[in-house]
Amino acid sequence: MDVSRFEQIASCAWRMQRHGRMRVPAVVFASRELLQAMDDKVAEQLANVASLPGIVDAAYAMPDAHWGYGFPIGGVAAFDAGEGGVISAGGVGFDISCGVRTLRTGLRLEDVERAKGRLADLLYARIPAGVGSTGELRLSAEGMNAMLRKGARWAVDEGFGSTEDLEFIEEHGVVAGADPAAVSEQARQRQRDEMGTLGSGNHYLEVQVVDAVFDPVAARAFELAAGDVVVSLHCGSRGLGHQIGTDYLREMAIAAPQSGIELVDRELACAPLRSPLGKRYLGAMRAAINCALANRQILTHLAREAFAEVFPGSRLPLLYDVSHNTCKEETHVVAGREQRLFVHRKGATRAFGPGHPELPPAYRDVGQPVLIGGSMGTASYILAGASPARGEQAFASACHGAGRAMSRNASLKRFNGRAVVGELAARGIVIRSPSLRGVAEEAPGAYKDVGAVVEASEEAGLAGLVARLRPLICIKG
Template sequence: MPDNYTGPLERLDDCRWRIPRSYKPGMRVDGLIYADDRLIDAIRGDRSPEQVANVAMLPGIVRYSLAMPDIHWGYGFCIGGVAATDPEQGGVISPGGVGYDINCGVRLIRTDLSLAEARPRLTVLIDRLFATVPAGVGHGGRVHFDKREMRRLLQSGSRFVIEQGYGWDADLAVTEAHGRLDGAEPDDVSDRALERGHDQCGTLGSGNHFMEVQVVDEVHDEHAAAVMGLQAGNVCVMIHSGSRGLGYQVCEDYLKLLHRVPEKYGIELPDRQLVCAPVHSPEGQRYLGAMRAAANFAWSNRQIMTHLAREAFESVFETPADRLGMHLVYDVAHNIAKMEPYNVREQGAGSREQEETRRIRAATVRERGTEGGNEETESPNQCESPHVGDPGVRVLCVHRKGATRAFPPGHPELPEKYCSIGQPVLVPGDMGRCSWVLVGQPASMEQTFGSSCHGAGRRMSRTAAIRASAGRDIHRELLARGVYARARGRTGLEEEQPDAYKDVSQVVDVLHAAAVSRKVAKLRPVGVIKG
C-alpha cells in the first residue's frame, strides 16, 4: 500500500477538493477537503484523504465527509475531519471520530497588560507559570477530588470547579456549551479511567499541549477584536490541553467495547478504528454518556489551569487578576461529538445560486484580506439559525476530530456578547510563529456543519525533529525570536520546535477565503511552557 494518496481529488474551486463517492464501493457521500494549491500537495503526501473516503462509508452520514485544511493522518478518522450523521437515518457515533484526547481544546485569556508593561517581568512570569501549572509526564496536579467530587465534576464540568473556587462565574458564558455537556454519565466511565485521571485535573500534560503567553500582533477585524477585549500590543494567555488520562482511557475502553457492535448492527467498516454504534443504540448511548463526562473533565482541567495562570499573574504583577483584566475570551473544543440542529436541505454545496453567492462572498473576503490592512466588520451577516421542528431541520451527531466549532453571528448557542460577531475560533500554531483568533461565519452553517480548522499539523515526525535539532540549541533560537520557553522533558522543545509544524497561517487563509471563518487577530508567542 503506498504511503501517499493516489485516488481522485477533483478541484471544485480555489478552496475545495472533492473525492467522488464513486471512488470506493460503500461510500455513501462525497468526500470534501478544504485546501488551496499550497496545501493540497502535502495533503496528498499521506493517506488522510483515504480516511476521508472511509468515513464517507459510515451509516447515516449526511452530505459530505469533510476535512479542514489542517487535515493529516489519524486513527480511523483523519485529524481535521468533520462528519455529521443523522440518528433518525441509522446514523452512528464513532469514538474514532472524536479521538483519544476527548475535548482536547483551546482557551484564550486576555489581559489589560501591554507587552511593554509585562516585558520587564516576563521571564519571572514564565518561570512562575512553569512552577505553578503542573506539566510533563507523570506530574500530578495540585488539585485532588475524591470519588464523590469527581462524579459531580464529570456531571457538571466547569461549573463544579468554579464552585470550588477555581475561576469566575463569568468564565462559564464564554466556554463552549458553558463547560458542560448534558447527558454525561459518570457511571459509564470505568474505574480505570477514573484512576488515570484522578490527579490530572489541572495539569497540562505533554506532547503538543502548552500554555503560552502571547501578544496581540495584528488586528484584522477591529470591531470583533474590541468585542473580545483584544487590543494590539496587549498580552494574553493561551492554554491547549484536554481530558488527560481519563479521556484517553474512555476512548480505549469504548474502542474495545464496541469492537463487535458493527457486526451486530450489520455495519461493514473498512478500518477497525472506525468502530461505531448507532447513536440510538444502547452501546452508542453508553459511549456518548462516557464521552460527555470526559468532555466535562477536560473543561474542568482547562478551567483549573486558568485559575492557576491568574494566580501566577497576580503574584508576579502584585495585582488582582480582575484588575489585570484577565477575562476569558473563549474556550473551544476540537475533539468532540455533539448533537446539533442543521437544515440539511441547505447544508452542503447547495444550489447554483447558493454556490454563486458563496463564491462571490469568498472572493470578496479574499480580496479584502490581500489588502493587508485592518478589516472593519461590515454589518454582520446574521445566520438564520436552524430550529428543531422546522422543515428540513434535523438534529445531527457532529463529529469534530481536530476541528473547531465555528458558529456564525446570531446563532442561539452564542453568548450575548458574541451574538453580533460570531463565535471566537481559536487556532493555535507553533511556538515560534503565531496563533490565530477567527470568528465563525454563516457559510460554516451552509458548508461545514458549523466547523473550522484547529491548528497547523505537523510536517516533521518526532524523530526527524530531534535529528533536525542536532547541534542546535532550540531554547536559544526561540530566545532570539523573542520567545522564552520552559519545558519539562529533555526533548520536548526539540520535538515541538517551530520547524516541526506547518505554517498555521496557510491553514487559516483557506477558511478565511472560503468565508467559513474570518480572521480577527494574529497572536505571537513571547513565552511558552511545555510538558
C-alpha cells in the same frame, strides 16, 4: 495527494465523488497547494468515513487535515440517529475535548516584557506540566462524579474562576447528558491526580501578544487590540479521556460486526447512536468533555494566581474556550431541512457564525471565536465563525492548528532541544519545559505553516481572520 481525484467546486473547496462503499461524497477545504501537500491517506480515510452508516451530506476535511487513525485529523462528519447513524470512538479520538482557551490579561506588551523571566518562572512553578506531573487536587468518588456531570461549572463552584467565565465556554462550560456510570474505574484511576495538569507533547500554556489585527470590528467585540497580551492554553481531558477512548475503541471494534457494521478500518470503531453501546459511549464521552472543561478551568485559576503575583490586581477574563476533538448534538440545516445531528469534529473547531443563539451576546454580531494554536515560536490565530449568509459550511466547522510537517523521530534527529530554546530566546520567546527532548520534538520547524491554513479557512468561508498572536512565553509539557 493526487489532486485529480477531486473536482474543484470553489477556490478552496474540492469534492471527491461517491465511489465504492461511500454513502456520501467527500469535500476537502484547502488551497491547491495545501491539498497537494496532503498525504493520499487523507482521501482514503475520508472515503472510509463517508461509508459509515447514517452519515449526512458529506465527509469533510479542514485545510489542516492530515493522516490520522480512522478519521483524518481535521475531519468533520455528521450522523442522523434516526437513519441508523453512528457515534465513533475513533472519530473523536483519545484526547476527548482537547481544546484551546484564551484569556485576556488587560496588560500591554511593555508591561509583560519588563517581568517576562519572573512570570515564566512562576507559571512554570504553578502549572503542573510534563510526563508524570500531578495536580494538587484529589477527588472523592462523589467529587469526581460531580465534576464529570458539571464540568467547568463544578470547577467554579469549587473556587476555580468565576461564574462570568462560564458564558465564554462552549455549552456554558457543561455538556448535558454526561453519564458518570459509563466511565470505567480505570479511567477514574488515571484521573486521580491529574486534575489541573497540562499534559505533555503538543500541550502548552503560552503568554502571547496581539501582533496583527485583521478584522477591527470582530477584534473590538473580542476586546483585542494590537499590543495587548493574552494567555492561551492547549490541553484536553487528561488520563480520564484517554482511557475512555481506549475502553470504547476496543468495545466498539469488537461489537461492530454484531450491529451489522462492516468496518473497512477497525480504527473507525463505532456503534449506532440508538444502541445501548452508542448511548453509553455518548454519556462517557460527554463526561470526558466536562473533565476537559473542568481541567482548563483549574489551569486558568493557576495562571491567574501566577499573574496576580507579578501584576497585583490583574484580572484575566476568559475570551473563549473551544474543544476540537468532540461529538456534539447540534441543529443544522441540510438540503433546506433543519435536523438534529451528531457532529464529529476530530481536529476541527466548531465555528458558529454571527447570530447563532448559542453565542454569548457580546460576540453574537461577529461570530464564535475560533482559537487556532500554533507551536512554540510560531504564531497562533483568532478567527471568527463565518457569516451564515454565505451558507454554513461543514456543519459550521473550521481548522484547529498547523499539523506536523515532520514526524517526532525526524524532528528529534533534526533539532536539538537546547539549541531550540536558545534560538527562541534570541527571538524574545522564553521557553520553560521539563524535557529538552520534548522541546526538540515540538520545535517550530516540525510544524506546517499555520498562516496558509488560516488563510485557506477564510477563503473557503469557514471562518474569518481576526487577529494574529505572537508567543512571548511558552510553558511546554
